[in-house]
Amino acid sequence: MHTAFFLLLGSSLARFLMRHPGEPRTPWIIALSVSLALLYVLGPTVGARPTAPRRLIWLSLVVAVWVVIVILAPSFAWCAVPLFYTGLRTLPPRAALFLVAVLTAFVVVAQLKLAGSFDPILLFAPPAWAAVAAAVFLYMQRQAARQRELIDDLIRTRRELAATERREGTLAERQRLSMEIHDTLAQGLSSQQMLLQAADRVWDADPAKARTHVRTAESITEHGLAEARRFVHDLAPADLADGGGVAQALRALAERESGAGLTVRFHAEGAPPPLPDRVSSALLRIAQGALANVREHADATTAAVTLTFLDDQVVLDVADDGRGFAPGAASGAAAGAGRSAATGATTGVRGHGLPAIRARAHQLGGTLTIESAPGEGAVLSVSIPLIPLIPLETQ
Structure with missing residues (x-):
């Protein structure tokens, strides 16, 4: 679109210079053409947001210079084509359509002035073309907005799914850890408690049996310690570690x-x-x-x-x-x-x-x-x- 604008602007200036050599308005036409080109080039640097005040001021200046140059040289009217899309990209839909209507009216007046007589095709073709171009652009803009919404929904859904999977994984891991602890450490501690209680009951009456209970509890403690270390390392049973x-x-x-x-x-x-x-x-x-x-x-x-x-x-x-x-x-x-x-x-x-x-x-x-x-x-x-x-x- 930028290339088309400068091509149309250069062609319009060349046409004017070829058909109106030496006219007093020629310096003004050249100066306005250069000013319009410079203003158009400065467009991307005045603000990224379409509704930014500086961008609106920039668009107003571009349109104003274009209107003046069209009044002086109607052949510059075709530069309105890229300005249609610039307005549609920059302004809200209603304001953009109003600007397109104004630009189209200037194009019609300029073409009728160049023709020197009434021509139905010059009266109806520019509005029809502008209406089709605006409708296609606005439709594509709405489709792009819907696509962005779908992408946002997809990203949000993926994030929610990932969060749900993390929660489910956490719950499953907690359940697994609960079973591992129940089947190893808790049971070992329970057995130790029963053996030590039995040893305490027979400590005075049968010291040999009490010591047997204590030694058994010690053996269970040793195995429980190995289980705990293995549990911390990789949750694999210690009895399976030797292959x-x-x-x-x-x-x-x-x-x-x-x-x-x-x-x-x-x-x-x-x-x-x-x-x-x-x-x-x-x-x-x-x-x-x-x-x-x-x-x-x-x-x-x-x-x-x-x-x-x-x-x-x-x-x-x-x-x-x-x-x-x-x-x-x-x-x-x-x-x-x-x-x-x-x-x-x-x-x-x-x-x-x-x-x-x-x-x-x-x-x-x-x-x-x-x-x-x-x-x-x-x-x-x-x-x-x-x-x-x-x-x-x-x-």
Whole structure:
């Protein structure tokens, strides 16, 4: 548009000089042409905002100089074409349309003056062309504004979605941390408390047994410290740090939980395939949670941990010979009713066992099954599917 303006201005000046050589108004025409060109060049430097007062003053000066030069030389009327768009960009729509109408009127008068007689095409063509140009420009301006609004909405929606994902991620991480703490530190501290209380009760009557309880509590404390350090480092179970696999970790857990009136046996069946770290970690945490609840709530003397590797799934069973419970009550126990072996469905603040186990199994696409009856012990079974990895070239 700027190139068109200077091209039209130069052509109009050349036409005037060619057709009116030596006229007294020639210096004025040249001076006004140079002034109009300079004013037009100064436009981008007077203010970036369309409604800025300096830009309005600049536009008024450009139009005023153009009107004067058109009165003196009607051939300069075609310079109005770029001025149409300058006014449409600078002024509000109504003011811009008024300016376009004024400029068009000057163009019509100038063309009729040049023609020397009435010509219908000179009377109606400039207004028609100006109306089409203004309508197209205003339509494109509205479309651009709508596009900017859509882009702003998209950016705002993306920001809201990102904030929602951050909140959900934070909540999920908090839940995961809660389960990790419940299955490691909290259970270790609970076992230590029970052992120290037992040692205190028999301290005078049976010092040897009391020292045994203290040594067991010390061993649990040592393992809990390792869990805490590992927890801080990368939240991976300490029993899995040596790379021995989940079966070895469960065997070590069973040995550690045995004692103080409870014997825990471990048995593995099937050929263990390579398991993802999150599956191994989940199986170990589930077993820890189940055995902690057996010790605290089941009044059991023996418990069995069985890990079974099948073709399409891995199954972890934790069974005890405790007092059992009604499975229907276990669901209510998760909300605060009843106590059970291997479920963690307890009252008070210790109600994370069963929900944590179910959540861990669900996160891996697995299922949780509980079989029990009052006085007949309980069996907790978790099945996690093993999805084979498909080579990339076959996908």
